[in-house]
Each structure stands twice: as structure tokens, then as C-alpha cells.
Amino acid sequence: MLTLAGIKKTFDPGTPIEKHALHGVSLHLEKGDYVTVIGGNGAGKSTLLNTIAGTFFPDEGKITVDAVDVTNLHEHKRALYLGRVFQDPRAGTAADMFIEENLALAYRRGKSRTLRWHITAKERAMYRERLATLGLGLENRLTDKVGLLSGGQRQALSLLMATLREPRVLLLDEHTAALDPKTAKTVLDLTNQLVHENNLTTLMVTHNMRDALKNGNRIIMMHEGNLILDVKGEEKTNLTVPDLLKMFETASGEEMASDRMLLT
Amino acid sequence: MFILQFFENNWIVMQGAVSLGIIFSLMAMGVFLAFRILEMPDLSVEGSIILGAGMSARLISGGMNPFLATLLSVLVGSAAGFCTGFLHTKLKIPSILAGILTMVAAYSVVFRIMGANNVPLLPHGPQRVTSVFTFLQDWGLSRPNAIILLSVVVVVVVSALLYCFMGTEFGSAIRATGNNRQMVKAQGINTDIMIIACLMLSNGMVALAGSLWAQQQGFASVDMGIGTIVIGLASVIIAEVIFRPRRFWTSLIAIVIGSIIYRLIIALALSVDFMRSTDLRLVTAVIVAFALCLPLLRDNIAKLRKFIRNRGNT
Ligand SMILES: Nc1ncnc2c1ncn2[C@@H]1O[C@H](COP(=O)(O)OP(=O)(O)OP(=O)(O)O)[C@@H](O)[C@H]1O
């Protein structure tokens, strides 16, 4: 479904602040793979997801989604295939627009914008139904501005928007990191529900090792721009946090340094 | 009341202020589109207002049908908006600078179009100027009434169209672009196109205001556009401070009223004996500064009240 072949990315090449963020990453996701991505600060996780999404182009390598070569497609052209939720709850929604307007924008993902009215009565009923499944009471607030919602509500809405038109690949970049633990759990449960119901191919970055182990059928670990670990299926189910730490040390030759990863 | 008395004694001044206010509300809506909807400070409106005025004056004085001339003026304004949008999105020039470049270039272009510093519109019968208002005068309306009537019709039609457009899928994408470009891209929308389209729309409206303005006063001059941006902002801010509109259509209505209020304040200020008409821009700047600091002022007054109340209690 998603194939990365030898993706390299260097920021500010040829300057003193040159940064090799990805050193030739290759990865293949089957349809329905639900992959959690872990790694320390600056390991290149966000860069990986942004390269897939087309925020910038890789220096080398090839990206195919469902057999379509998207390597040179602009971000807005690729969006047809991708659903995204960002770490910042403000990033995935338009704050000054209504909930229903945001959903209508997402419902037309990858379609050209015409001079038809931006929403239909039929859609509105469908949005109400879908919002009700979130269990956050948003179904009665269709014409509230999104800026009025809490971070968790906005993140839940972003998730719904990302999956409203079934994406070939769902990209989640620490989408629960900015939320309090209880809300984070709600949003994560919702993520699992949406991913499983629709059998979505998913890449989910998280800083929380336990979340990374508990969710998904496959886990990958990044370190200094390289993929250093890729465990799936049964082996992944039996993995524990101490196992992960040990595997990290043997693969990278270093002690796990990220406080954030150990503590959470 | 002093103010009411003033306007009663100066019916003509007030009529002029109202008709200018209505015509300029089109410009203020253009400024609103760029500054508030797109959240992009677009200074090219200073250029498009004189492009609209100069183009109309030249074409009408050359004998063209005033309606056709007005339409062409709008297109020239849109072209200016396109330039700013292109400079900003495709050439990655910061928006303020892109607007300034277009504005500066527009001054030269307008001079070429007009061929002189000042172009009067052609006489049409005794004491009349050819303009889009002429046909109403031919029907027997006085010139001031003809101007107000047609301007009101134009403003109503344009804002209705604008409202409908902003409610379409395309308009909705433009509004979202001003809000959150990243999110809009993630929804598969080309933000460059949205930005360029919105600037073309906004500058087209500003040029329409310029065109009607030239036809209202009977001439266009090269320097008449200076300060336009501040006048537009003044109207928008007055509208926001007084009416606090929450929806798009209430914003549009508030802007029309804000634009008229601005003109009335100016008329009132200039009626004071020692004020000169050249003080207009100073007065405008003061109004905008005042309106902008109103929230702060409000806070401080509330604090002061509380302070006095507390002292009274102890
Ligand atoms: N736009 C950019 N310009 C320059 N350098 C960048 C840019 N984006 C990321 N980097 C650098 O690339 C490296 C990888 O960053 P990235 O954001 O992918 O890490 P990450 O794994 O997501 O880390 P975190 O856990 O902190 O989110 C970092 O050293 C970062 O400073």
C-alpha cells in the first residue's frame, strides 16, 4: 500500500547547520498494517511523515502509494491519498469556521472546489451521525466555531476529518502528545476504533512506548535518521518495554537517552 | 445634540458623506477580504483604487459607455491583485512587500493610462458629467440622489454575490486558507490558487469603488488613492468595534455602516473651523489608532472603576 525506497533528506545542505534527517529509509506497508513509530527527539519521525505527505520533497528515493508514484507530487495533489492528524490540535482544523464547514472541507479532499454550495443537507445529517459516534456531544454543535472546542475535541474532529474520505494511508504524528492523559486515551481509543472499522493502513508516531506496544500490529524504531528496528505480528504482541530498551541498545550501540521515552 | 444639529444644518455635507461612505464600503469589503478573510495585509489596494478611478476617467472621457468602462476598471484592479498574489505565492515574496511592489508599479501604470495628473469626465449636457449615474438623472433624479440610489443597488448586489460566493466550495476553501494553510493543503487544496483568487476579488472590488468614486466627483487625479488602506481599515475596525459581527453576512452589513460612520466622523471633524481638508488623513489615522486601542482602553476603564469601587468600600 505504501512503499518508501531509499528516502534521504538533508536540511540546509552545505551550511554549518546541515542536518541529515533521513539516511536512506526504506519501508513497505501492506494494506491494513497499523504501524507505530518510536524514536528519540530528532530521530527523524516527523521528517519521515512529512516526506510521505509531501510537505517537502526527499533528496533521493521513491515513494509509492497504492502503486502510484507520488514522489514528485505536490502536497495538495497527494492529499487525495492521505489522511493526516498533527501533534498541534490547532493544526488540523480551521478555527474560525464551523464544525460542519471543516467536515465539508475534509469530505471534498482531493476533489476540485466548484461553485456549488459548500455543504448539502444530506451531508449535514451524515456528519451529525458520524460526530455522534465520537460520544463528545459535538453532533449538536455543527455550527459552533472549531476554535471554541477543547484540544481533545479538536483532535477527535481532526481524526474524523482525516478518515471521512477513506485515506489509502493515515498519518498520525504524536496526535495525542498535546493532550492530558485522560483525553489522550479517549483519542487513542477513537483512533483504534476508526482504524479497525475501516481496516486503514496507518503510521502512528508516539513517544509513549507502552502505547506503541499496545496498539497496532507492527512497531518500527528510528534513530538518527535510520530505521533500526522493525517488529511485527506475534513477536510484537509479546514485546515488553524492557525488551524494546535492550533492542535499542544493541541496534544503536547507545543507551536509551530520551527521558521523554523512558518516563512515559 | 450638537452632532444632530450639525447634520441638520449641513444636509448636503451629510448626503455627500453618506454616498461616499456607501461607495467606499466596496473598498472596505475588499480590504476586509484581504486582511480578515485571507489574513494577509495587502497594500496593493492603494494602487487598485486609482487604477479603477483613472481607468474609468480615461475611458469615459474618451467616449466609452460608462458601464463598460466600469467593468474594465474592475478587471484592471483584479489584474493588480493577481500580480500581488503571484509575487507572494509563486515568487515567495513576503505579502507586505508584494503589495507594496504592485502599489508602486500601479502609480506608473495609472499615469500612463490617464496621460495627465488630472482627468475630468466629459460634460454631458449643461452641468452634467457622463457617468453610470447619468441615466438615473435622465429619468429625473437629482445627481446626489442618483448617486446614492445606484451605489446602494451596487453595494447590495455585490455583497449578495460576495456572500453567495464565499458560501460555495471554492469560497469556503478561500476562507479556510486564511485560517490555516497547512490544514487546507492537507485537504488537497492548492492554497496558491485560493490566495490569488481572493486577492483578485478584493482588488477588483477596490477598483470598483475607485471607479464609482471618480464618476461621483467627476474627475480622477493621480494622488487620490493615497491613504486608501487606512480608510478601509478604519471602516472595518469601526464595524468590528461597534457591531462585533460573528458571521460573514453580518460583517458585510457592519462594514457598510462602518464605512458610512467613518465618513460622518470625518465630515464632522472637518467642519471644525481650523481643520483643513488636507487634515483628513491625520484624522483617519487618529480614528484607526483610537479604534485599535479601544479594547485596552475598555480594560483600563474597568480596572479604574473597580479600583474606585474598592476604595469606596474600605
Ligand atoms: N524544516 C526543517 N529545517 C531544518 N531542520 C529540520 C527541519 N525539520 C526537522 N529538522 C531537523 O531534522 C531532524 C529530525 O527532526 P524530526 O522533526 O523529524 O524529529 P522527530 O523524530 O520528529 O523528533 P521529535 O520526537 O522531537 O518530534 C532534527 O535534528 C531537526 O532539527
Ligand SMILES: [Mg+2]
Ligand atoms: Mg516529531
